[in-house]
Amino acid sequence: MxxxxxxxxxxxxxxxxxxxxxxxxxxxxxxxxxxxxxxxxxxxxKRSGSAKTKSMDEISGTTAKPYKQKGTGRARQGSKRSVQFVGGRTCHGPMPRSFDFSIxxxxxxxxxxxxxxxxxxxxxxxxxxxxxxxxxxxxxxxxxxxxxxxxxxxxxxxxxxxxxxxxxxxxxxxxxxxxxxxxxxxxxxxxxxxxxxxxxxxxxxxx
Missing domain, CATH: 3.40.1370.10 (Ribosomal protein L4/L1)
Known part of the structure; x- marks a missing residue:
């Protein structure tokens, strides 16, 4: 004692x-x-885990090709919503998740x-x-x-x-x-x- x-x-x-x-x-x-x-x-x-970037289907904009497939001398493009264009989707961006773990x-x-x-x-x-x-x-x-x-x-x-x-x-x-x-x-x-x-x-x- x-x-x-x-x-x-x-x-x-x-x-x-x-x-x-x-x-x-x-x-x-x-x-x-x-x-x-x-x-x-x-x-x-306590972390909310709410950080999120937009995927292709969440981006507003036309679905048309930005220019024709052949004859321009440039690389082919399928959509202006692609990751390489300004305003396009984010590649491998954060998505909603839980940071919780058990102890x-x-x-x-x-x-x-x-x-x-x-x-x-x-x-x-x-x-x-x-x-x-x-x-x-x-x-x-x-x-x-x-x-x-x-x-x-x-x-x-x-x-x-x-x-x-x-x-x-x-x-x-x-x-x-x-x-x-x-x-x-x-x-x-x-x-x-x-x-x-x-x-x-x-x-x-x-x-």
Whole structure:
């Protein structure tokens, strides 16, 4: 059994204190390959794959030969919609496709665990009391600025007040615990999570 020290932020007095949590396993990041692989998978799923060039039958224009077959001294041509003419079809151009690929669920879980471990090691995970009453956007903004938190991902299932008053702050994103993903965990410098979610979800990912 080992203990880790995690900062806890108080939005009332804008202070940060340390709180000890007990974990079973040591925090070791085994490989960054899982994390890179899962982030690439997430980005691939976001791609629309809608790039498309026109084929011969989609080009508007005459179907007549541009000039007669013989007697001109030039190479024979069958249509002005051919690839060699301006305004003609595109040869081997992109067509609609899916960039998605599958990954094992175990790899996705390991990537999230590695991202969380990295944040804990670097003191970038901060907890807060979900019962605290937040009624002003400026309160959240001042607390973050005072503690030099420029970019933060809020993870909470119960902080309705926080969701309402923090969503308009620059470089802030708020998600529920079921939406935790590797890409968000590494894109934001700090992870700010309510204590209930931290103990149930974040600590669970470290087992």
């Amino acid at each position: 080992k203990s880790i020290s995690v900062p806890e932020i108080n939005f009332s007095n804008q202070e940060i204190i340390k709180k000890e949590y007990t974990i079973v396993n040591s925090i070791d990041i085994k490989s960054s390959k899982n994390l890179a692989y899962v982030v690439r998978w997430q980005l691939a799923r 094992p669920k175990k790899i996705a879980k390991l990537a999230i665990a590695d991202a969380i471990k990295s944040k804990i090691i670097n003191n970038k995970i901060i907890t807060f009391d979900p019962e605290i009453n937040i009624n002003k956007t400026s309160l959240v903004s001042k607390t973050l600025n005072k503690n030099k938190i420029i970019s933060a991902l809020f993870i909470t299932n119960v902080g309705k007040n926080l969701t309402q008053f923090a969503r308009n702050i620059k470089n802030i994103k708020i998600i529920e615990s079921k939406a935790i993903n590797a890409s968000d965990l590494i894109n934001f410098e700090h992870i700010i999570v309510d204590k209930v979610t931290f103990e149930n979800k974040i600590m669970g990912a470290l087992k």
